[in-house]
Amino acid sequence: MSRNLKNPKRYRGEDRLRKVRWVLGLLRPYRKRVVVMFFAVVLASATSLAPPYLAGRAIDSGILAGDEQALVMTVIAFVILTAAYAATRYLQTYLVGWIGVRVLQDLREEVFKHIQKMSIGFFTRNRPGALISRMTNDIEALNQLISDGIVTLFSNILTLFGVVAILLLLDWHLALITFCVLPLLLVTSLVFRRYSAGAFKETRERISAITSHLQETLSGVRVVRSFGQEDRHINRMTELNTLNRQANMKTVYLNATYFPATELMTAIGTGAILLYGGYQVIYGNIQVGVVVSFIGYLQLFFDPIQQLAQLYATYQQGMAALDKIFGLLDTDVEIVDAPDAVDPGQIEGALSFDAVSFSYATEDERMDSVDQSARWAVKDIDLVIPAGETVALVGSTGAGKSTLAKLVTRFYDPQRGAILIDGKPLAHYEQRPLRRQMGIVPQEGFLFSGTIAENISFGRPDAMIDEVAAAADAVGATGFIERLPEGLETQVGERGVQLSSGQRQLVAFARIILTGPRILILDEATSSVDMQTERTIEIALDRLLADRTAIVIAHRLSTIRRADRIVVLDHGEIVETGSHDELIAADAYYARLYNAWTH
Ligand SMILES: Nc1ncnc2c1ncn2[C@@H]1O[C@H](COP(=O)(O)OP(=O)(O)O)[C@@H](O)[C@H]1O
Ligand SMILES: [Mg+2]
Structure with missing residues (x-):
């Protein structure tokens, strides 16, 4: 470095x-x-x-x-x-x-x-x-x-x-005369290529501006519609389109000029050969065939010069692409297994945090920050969760709940302290076999294109269909799946049936049941669920949480109450722990959050 x-x-x-x-x-x-x-x-x-x-x-x-x-x-x-x-x-x-x-x-x-x-x-x-x-x-x-x-x-x-x-x-005399036209041809081609490379680059940029505007309009269509801002989007598109047209016109002019110009050069060359060569033939210095050959070769010149000029643009684009691809390939993988990392085998699932602090900012950025403590997303976390216990994590938005969840699954490594599983730090284990024994269910269940069954068996593609059906049954998803046109074999997503967020979440739960992780994290997994599906989800939760270590991030009181213990986070720090009744009695952070939810 x-x-x-x-x-x-x-x-x-x-x-x-x-x-x-x-x-x-x-x-x-x-x-x-x-x-x-x-x-x-x-x-x-x-x-x-x-x-x-x-x-x-x-x-x-x-x-x-x-x-x-x-x-x-x-x-x-x-x-x-x-x-x-x-x-x-x-x-x-x-x-x-x-x-x-x-x-x-x-x-x-x-x-x-x-x-x-x-x-x-x-x-x-x-x-x-x-x-x-x-x-x-x-x-x-x-x-x-x-x-x-x-x-x-x-x-x-x-x-x-x-x-x-x-x-x-x-004939070297005639050759030298022919070569006089070459620089003209070369210069015309190079000038043209330079301008056209610029013009084509501009058209590409304009088109990508249009594409991204289109993409944003389409994905934000509900927001655009509900605020009645269609006209603004149309005007913006018109602006971008005009810029695109202007860029395109430049290439139109260039193309219109280039071919006549090069043909003119070739004609000048041909003229020079005919005139000088003709005289030489008349005076008997050379034969007619030589002049014919020369005219033929002049045409042969034209192609390579053109293609070499074109190659310049290919070279520039290719090298720019190479730099970008290298930028990607040179990005180091931040979290790699230590050489002496071990396969954890079947884990018990005891989880503890030992003075864990983590920041999304780098060390330098943190030092530069005026208010240093504000830069920690979670700070000095000490928490012991015995195997099989369910902990509910609560706190206002931005308190660091999701961050803590991501640290457990080792999406990031903490800068200070360590997270231990069965008494050994995360870094002691190989990542993949460890992660397979952890389940994380985010707020929005993600479904891949394919059938419901394929989505449920995502973590265990070799699962038998009756295992898949049993997993669906365990979380109470069978009811809605049976009503789909082809049951478990129904295609979902883009070209298939669209599922509600509650239904997607049930599929995500079934996925978890099938892989049977020892440690489970639900990050507001129940918050986007509608009232109808709520009952089903509650039953599903009982099945999910049984016999597993779990961290449940939730707003829903019924979900929080299922936990053995509640941990309250505020500005990245643990401020309270206890049962619902204890924390209400303490009348501090949790009591305030609770009041805000229930009123
Ligand atoms: N990818 C990220 N990059 C930088 N900062 C982030 C990122 N994700 C979250 N944060 C910041 O970390 C803090 C904690 O966020 P988060 O753990 O998502 O809170 P919660 O889940 O409790 O709402 C917030 O201040 C948030 O702005
Ligand atoms: Mg969050």
Whole structure:
């Protein structure tokens, strides 16, 4: 770290090298095909150079010399080489595509795997939109550069050098005159590419502004409607659309100018060749065929220059994407298993907090803060929950209840103190087997696309259908599931039946029953449930909490009363513990909260 700060330039160089190595590593599994591909590229570039030369030969040695055999031989060579060109070009394009789609797949899997490993904190800091863009646009831009870019660069440079060499060999005077047009062509293409890259970038930005406005309008449609703000959203869309049109118009002008301009350059080149070459033919210095060849090669110049100019844009986009993807791959996973972490086996479920303090801010940010204590989300938590006990956690909004829950499941690690399970700190165990024995039910049950049964068996995909049915039954979900068109096999979500939040919550409870965690956390899991489902949920809760260690965050008195003990949090600290009656009698925090709920 200190080295990067001392010598940023050197670091940047190393960084580039590391990225290039990584990119080459992506091609490694396909190296045999990469080699064949490069052979095909060389052969295709070489054979593409033949036709203008052979056309010239056919005219000079065949037609003008009146030599039938030479004419026929040249034409045969022409056909054979063109066929060879077609074959190698096919091979080149096929292999570029073959390698490209595989690299795309590998890239996507690598980035996706990395995202899956990230700690929960990472997902609160990165919007889903940005991660989706990494997985789609950026990966595609990079793939474009890796598969297509390298080949384009290589084959066009080969062609350019080939044409230059052949022209010099054919007639160096005429060649030098032809080369005079080249810089004009090159400059026109580069200028055009520069402006159009800017213009295209602008159109992309404008379109993404439209997309995100659309996305926000759609997901916030109920808010927009209920506040009668449709017009404002329409006006905003009109503004964004106008900007988009203006950006698009720039590309329209550029496209309209570019092709005529380059054709003009080519025409000037052709004119120069005809004029100078024509004189040379008239004075008998060169043959007509040479002039014909030159005109043919001028056309061959045009393509590589264009494509190289285009490659510049591909390169810039690809490198920008590479940087962004590396930004993601370089993000360290914050919570990793210690090398000596052990598989916990079946845990008892005794849970204790030993002077636990946690802040979402970093150490530095906390130090900078004027009011240091305000930066702790939870502070000095000491709490012992014996296996099987249910604790209700109450406190006003922002008191730190959810934070405490997230610490237990190790979505974050506390900066101070430790959380112990069966007397050993969380870090003593491997994360995954430990987490499998913990259940967390958030406020809104999340359902994946698929059937109800698949959703219930999410934590145990191998569960038998009668186990799934039994789990649904245990939480009282059978009633509503039986009324669905296909029972447990009903598709839910986007293209299936929409469930109410209470029903979704019952599915989430059944999921928990099936995995049978030793420690259970309900974070306001019952608060969004309607009155009708309430009775069912109450019964479900009894089943859920029996024989488990549980932390229940709730507002509902009936839920709180089920707990063996109530813990009151305020500004991240425990201020009271006791039974409902004790705390009411104490007439402090809990009594105030209780009054607020009941009135
Ligand atoms: N992801 C987060 N990043 C930064 N601060 C957070 C985050 N989540 C919660 N907080 C802050 O931590 C404090 C406790 O929040 P939380 O545990 O969600 O409270 P509760 O669940 O009791 O309403 C609040 O001040 C909140 O603003
Ligand atoms: Mg909360």
